[in-house]
Amino acid sequence: MTDEAVPHAASQTSPTKAIDLRALYAETDIGSLLTELDLELVGLAPVKRRIREIASLLLVTRARERMGFSSAPPTLHMAFTGNPGTGKTTVALRMAGILQRLGYVRKGHLVCVTRDDLVGQYIGHTAPKTKEVLKRAMGGVLFIDEAYYLYRPENEKDYGQEAIEILLQVMENQRDDLTVILAGYGARMNTFFESNPGFRSRIAHHIDFPDYDDEELLLIAEKIAATAQYQLSESAREALREYIVRRRQQPNFANARSLRNAFDRARLRQAMRLVNHEGAVGVDELTTLEASDIRASRVFG
Amino acid sequence: MRVTQGTFSFLPDLTDEQIRKQIEYSLSKGWALGVEYTDDPHPRNTYWEMWGQPMFDLRDAAGVTQEVRACREHHPECYIRINAFDSERNFETVRLSFIVQRPTIEPGFRLERTEAAGRNVRYTLHAYATDRPHGRRYGGRET
Numbered sequence: 001m002t003d004e005a006v007p008h009a010a011s012q013t014s015p016t017k018a019i020d021l022r023a024l025y026a027e028t029d030i031g032s033l034l035t036e037l038d039l040e041l042v043g044l045a046p047v048k049r050r051i052r053e054i055a056s057l058l059l060v061t062r063a064r065e066r067m068g069f070s071s072a073p074p075t076l077h078m079a080f081t082g083n084p085g086t087g088k089t090t091v092a093l094r095m096a097g098i099l100q101r102l103g104y105v106r107k108g109h110l111v112c113v114t115r116d117d118l119v120g121q122y123i124g125h126t127a128p129k130t131k132e133v134l135k136r137a138m139g140g141v142l143f144i145d146e147a148y149y150l151y152r153p154e155n156e157k158d159y160g161q162e163a164i165e166i167l168l169q170v171m172e173n174q175r176d177d178l179t180v181i182l183a184g185y186g187a188r189m190n191t192f193f194e195s196n197p198g199f200r201s202r203i204a205h206h207i208d209f210p211d212y213d214d215e216e217l218l219l220i221a222e223k224i225a226a227t228a229q230y231q232l233s234e235s236a237r238e239a240l241r242e243y244i245v246r247r248r249q250q251p252n253f254a255n256a257r258s259l260r261n262a263f264d265r266a267r268l269r270q271a272m273r274l275v276n277h278e279g280a281v282g283v284d285e286l287t288t289l290e291a292s293d294i295r296a297s298r299v300f301g
Numbered sequence: 302m303r304v305t306q307g308t309f310s311f312l313p314d315l316t317d318e319q320i321r322k323q324i325e326y327s328l329s330k331g332w333a334l335g336v337e338y339t340d341d342p343h344p345r346n347t348y349w350e351m352w353g354q355p356m357f358d359l360r361d362a363a364g365v366t367q368e369v370r371a372c373r374e375h376h377p378e379c380y381i382r383i384n385a386f387d388s389e390r391n392f393e394t395v396r397l398s399f400i401v402q403r404p405t406i407e408p409g410f411r412l413e414r415t416e417a418a419g420r421n422v423r424y425t426l427h428a429y430a431t432d433r434p435h436g437r438r439y440g441g442r443e444t
Binding site for chain 2: 106107109128132134135136138139140174177178
């Protein structure tokens with residue numbers, strides 16, 4: 001009996017010779033998450049490619065771990081740069097899910113903060129405030145929006161520096177407890193990194209979010225409408241195409257966010273039109289946005 | 302004399318892993334966690350010093366264990382406990398409370414008898430540790 005048991009036990013403890021990465025891929029169920037990302041997010045090809053790369057790296061690290069190779073946990077802190085409305089927050093939310101499925105963050109929640117949540121108003125206020133936010137983010141992802149506001153070179157006594165130091169310390173020492181994502185507009189993030197070299201060296205992944213082109217924006221608008229159970233008539237789609245071209249020329253253009261706002265205003269106009277409408281209103285009227293709802297925008301003025 | 306109190310008073314001291322799991326459990330119930338310490342072992346000493354503020358909205362035990370670690374470093378010879386507060390209506394109280402650190406040597410208590418009027422005797426518990434001033438009890442490692 002015992003003679004039989006010994007070789008069996010030995011074969012169990014010896015490290016596996018080969019690992020099926022596809023099986024591991026299926027096991028972590030990360031495929032569905034990436035497919036979802038592809039389906040729900042329009043465009044953003046370089047971002048998606050980078051996320052796939054990171055996901056593969058994490059998968060290989062997992063496999064190496066099983067084979068018994070040394071596996072210092074990879075640095076996962078990231079920087080997202082891009083113009084307003086290019087999907088930085090949405091991708092960060094997805095990233096938290098991906099990292100959780102791969103087992104690199106334990107809970108997979110996202111804590112979104114800005115300068116106000118980290119930096120205090122008087123001496124001795126900043127450290128507890130920053131630490132509290134960090135504690136809340138543990139086991140998940142800390143997303144710092146417009147991170148460059150943390151550093152204010154024009155004011156020597158600014159408390160932002162204190163928050164930065166605590167952040168850097170935690171990013172270095174508690175890498176397996178939380179992942180930090182810094183986000184902001186491209187040019188300002190660059191100056192931020194230049195004045196804080198500590199950040200640049202601790203962030204492994206710099207991901208740049210490109211602007212959407214006109215077709216992508218139209219697709220996004222249709223998705224927004226579909227989620228809210230609206231549809232665009234053929235003429236409305238044409239009007240929207242024109243709207244996008246015009247809106248882009250105007251100041252404060254914020255990509256997908258501008259489109260969401262345009263959609264919300266078009267809904268208002270549609271509601272007004274229906275209320276003033278004589279007679280009964282059918283399903284089609286209730287769910288369809290017409291060209292007139294869009295062309296009434298001040299963009300066409 | 303080994304002072305015991307709280308939820309796991311009949312068990313041996315919890316290991317760090319067991320403490321982490323208890324914290325995870327409390328967080329899964331949505332309770333707010335606080336770390337407290339004291340060097341007065343008297344059983345009627347209810348209100349201990351707070352180590353920082355209670356922690357709300359945490360998702361992972363790492364935040365609390367970090368505070369416990371920091372408190373142990375600053376007060377190596379003190380009692381430290383974790384309180385889990387349930388804010389739910391009709392509970393609104395501490396649901397779980399347990400000791401996570403105790404001094405190396407616990408000298409215990411003596412019973413004091415005071416003669417009162419009419420040959421009555423009043424009994425008092427007196428902790429030997431409190432003979433020394435606050436901060437120098439339990440080996441006087443703190444200043």
